[in-house]
Amino acid sequence: MKFAEKLTEERRRRxxxxxxxxxxxxxxxxxxxxxxxxxxxxxxxxxxTRAQWETIRTENARVRSDLSVANRKFAxxxxxxxxxxxxxxDGFALFGPDNRLIMAxxxxxxxxxxxxxxxxGAHCMAILELMAEEGIVNPTPLTAAEWLQMMNERLDKxxxxxxxxxxxxDEFIRSTxxxxxxxxxxxxxxxxxxxxxxxxxxxxxxxQAESASRAKSAFLANMSHEIRTPMNGVVGMAQxxxxxxxxxxxxxxxxxxxxxxxxxxxLISDVLDYSRSEALKLELRSEPxxxxxxxxxxxxxxxxxxxxxxxxxxxxYHDNAPIEIVGDPWRMRQVLTNLIGNAVKFTKAGHVRVDxxxxxxxxxxxxxxxxxxxxxGIGIAAQDLERIFDExxxxxxxxxxxxxxxxxxxxxxxxxxxxxxxxxNVSSREGVGSCFAFELPLGGTQDSVAHREQDTGHSxxxxxxxxxxxxxxxxxxMQVLIAEDNKTNQLIFCKMVKDLDIDLTLxxxxxxxxxxxxETRPDLVFMDISMPRVDGRDAARAIREIEGNGxxxxxxxxxxxxxxxxxAAIRAAGMDRMLTKPVQKADLVDAIAAARSAGIxxxxxxxxxxx
Ligand code: ADP
Numbered sequence: 001m002k003f004a005e006k007l008t009e010e011r012r013r014r015x016x017x018x019x020x021x022x023x024x025x026x027x028x029x030x031x032x033x034x035x036x037x038x039x040x041x042x043x044x045x046x047x048x049t050r051a052q053w054e055t056i057r058t059e060n061a062r063v064r065s066d067l068s069v070a071n072r073k074f075a076x077x078x079x080x081x082x083x084x085x086x087x088x089x090d091g092f093a094l095f096g097p098d099n100r101l102i103m104a105x106x107x108x109x110x111x112x113x114x115x116x117x118x119x120x121g122a123h124c125m126a127i128l129e130l131m132a133e134e135g136i137v138n139p140t141p142l143t144a145a146e147w148l149q150m151m152n153e154r155l156d157k158x159x160x161x162x163x164x165x166x167x168x169x170d171e172f173i174r175s176t177x178x179x180x181x182x183x184x185x186x187x188x189x190x191x192x193x194x195x196x197x198x199x200x201x202x203x204x205x206x207x208q209a210e211s212a213s214r215a216k217s218a219f220l221a222n223m224s225h226e227i228r229t230p231m232n233g234v235v236g237m238a239q240x241x242x243x244x245x246x247x248x249x250x251x252x253x254x255x256x257x258x259x260x261x262x263x264x265x266x267l268i269s270d271v272l273d274y275s276r277s278e279a280l281k282l283e284l285r286s287e288p289x290x291x292x293x294x295x296x297x298x299x300x301x302x303x304x305x306x307x308x309x310x311x312x313x314x315x316x317y318h319d320n321a322p323i324e325i326v327g328d329p330w331r332m333r334q335v336l337t338n339l340i341g342n343a344v345k346f347t348k349a350g351h352v353r354v355d356x357x358x359x360x361x362x363x364x365x366x367x368x369x370x371x372x373x374x375x376x377g378i379g380i381a382a383q384d385l386e387r388i389f390d391e392x393x394x395x396x397x398x399x400x401x402x403x404x405x406x407x408x409x410x411x412x413x414x415x416x417x418x419x420x421x422x423x424x425n426v427s428s429r430e431g432v433g434s435c436f437a438f439e440l441p442l443g444g445t446q447d448s449v450a451h452r453e454q455d456t457g458h459s460x461x462x463x464x465x466x467x468x469x470x471x472x473x474x475x476x477x478m479q480v481l482i483a484e485d486n487k488t489n490q491l492i493f494c495k496m497v498k499d500l501d502i503d504l505t506l507x508x509x510x511x512x513x514x515x516x517x518x519e520t521r522p523d524l525v526f527m528d529i530s531m532p533r534v535d536g537r538d539a540a541r542a543i544r545e546i547e548g549n550g551x552x553x554x555x556x557x558x559x560x561x562x563x564x565x566x567x568a569a570i571r572a573a574g575m576d577r578m579l580t581k582p583v584q585k586a587d588l589v590d591a592i593a594a595a596r597s598a599g600i601x602x603x604x605x606x607x608x609x610x611x
Pocket of ligand 1: 338342343344346375377378379380388394395407408409410411434
């Protein structure tokens with residue numbers, strides 16, 4: 001090769017090498033630029049990450065600090081709660097849903113002393129078994145096994161009602177179980193020893209107080225008895241003195257002594273009877289006596305007072321009631337005197353009626369006696385009805401204040417009737433009247449009464465006795481029922497028939513008329529048409545229904561005006577004829593005479609009106 005060619009070749013190579021170097025330098029510069037960029041980006045990233053990390057670290061530190069505060073609070077609360085549970089003197093235990101002990105306070109554990117078995121994890125039943133076996137609980141009257149069974153059953157049945165446990169040391173625990181929502185079983189054991197002992201003390205105190213009250217009553221009874229004897233002397237002598245020659249002023253003085261003495265005697269006998277029965281010293285006699293006569297005697301005694309007030313004192317002694325009974329005549333007289341006496345005392349106008357009825361059992365035999373005393377007096381407000389039978393209770397209102405009394409009469413009557421095995425009740429309407437009624441059991445049959453008569457022993461039962469062949473008649477008195485709501489009309493009726501030898505029964509409205517009809521089965525009924533509750537027509541219909549196909553009682557309608565009710569309406573209601581008010585005595589007497597049938601006494605002279 002020539003030199004020139006060689007040089008050219010050389011230059012070409014050098015130029016190519018220079019171009020390569022140039023290209024590589026440019027590449028290097030580009031790489032260097034990229035590297036610089038990456039390094040910058042990396043720096044930025046590192047800075048960002050560092051900032052984030054810093055935030056997280058700060059956050060972490062805050063959370064950790066919060067957590068430690070919360071932990072401290074929780075620990076404090078737990079400590080407080082536990083200290084509180086530990087402080088209470090009653091037992092507290094918490095069992096898990098599997099009935100195993102989680103925790104219990106000292107008071108709860110104290111009764112188990114050092115028994116290791118009672119620790120977390122112990123089963124509730126195992127603890128109860130331990131109580132029974134170790135004699136911690138006194139299961140009396142049950143045996144330990146029975147007690148355990150009872151507790152087991154309670155747990156099985158989830159019976160969460162409280163149970164009282166008596167411990168060996170005579171302490172009393174009221175144990176209550178309660179399931180929480182999560183199924184845990186909370187057991188509270190309250191120490192009720194003080195309340196149990198307090199209740200015992202109260203009971204003992206009550207027994208002592210009752211015995212002291214009985215002693216007081218016995219003292220009162222003795223004192224009253226002692227006072228009564230000389231007081232009787234004072235009254236008796238005043239009576240004797242009254243029969244001697246005295247001037248008018250002296251007579252008045254003697255009468256005052258007698259009246260005051262009698263009032264004092266009434267008071268003393270009330271106190272005596274009440275105290276006696278309170279002191280449980282009252283014994284009932286048991287002897288046959290004539291009940292009808294007893295009632296008549298009481299009414300006889302009250303007759304002057306009734307007459308003074310122009311009151312009618314009536315008696316309905318129903319055929320189904322025994323005349324003679326076995327019982328305590330004195331106590332019977334006392335109850336009747338209280339009740340009839342009150343009726344007369346609290347009645348200004350109208351009547352007081354004693355009604356004696358025998359009550360039959362399913363076999364039709366008379367087994368109870370009902371005596372009711374109805375008056376048309378001041379009545380008793382509903383709110384006072386409950387308490388008037390309590391001792392020393394009197395209705396306190398303007399109407400009542402004018403009457404004397406001790407407030408003991410009804411308390412005594414109730415005690416007596418209760419002692420006789422009976423019951424007493426009252427129904428009343430203020431301003432209208434009252435009805436006090438008592439029922440007594442009648443013990444035996446005619447034979448047993450005859451037997452009792454020879455028997456000198458005592459019995460507290462009251463027995464039925466039929467009338468003896470003498471108070472027995474071929475003819476009986478006519479029973480007349482008058483249904484009339486107006487008290488004045490009732491009074492007029494009573495006065496018109498008072499000379500007749502009949503038994504009169506009064507009913508204040510239609511409903512009562514039907515009831516009285518059932519009881520007395522009268523021979524004649526006078527029926528007012530317009531009456532409250534049930535009117536005369538409906539009452540007459542009801543009576544005809546009761547009669548069915550049996551004997552038909554004549555029913556005479558009483559109307560205010562002839563136009564009030566026509567004949568057809570009267571007959572449609574089952575009534576026979578009509579009398580127009582004001583009824584004339586002659587018409588009334590004629591109607592009664594016309595209703596007389598065989599076996600009924602002629603309505604002649606007055607007997608019933610003892611007022
Ligand atoms: P007292 O000695 O006051 O009559 P009671 O115990 O016999 O005592 O009666 C208590 C009260 O009951 C009387 O004060 C009176 O308020 C009331 N009471 C009793 N019977 C009647 C009656 N028939 N009518 C109205 N109130 C009566």
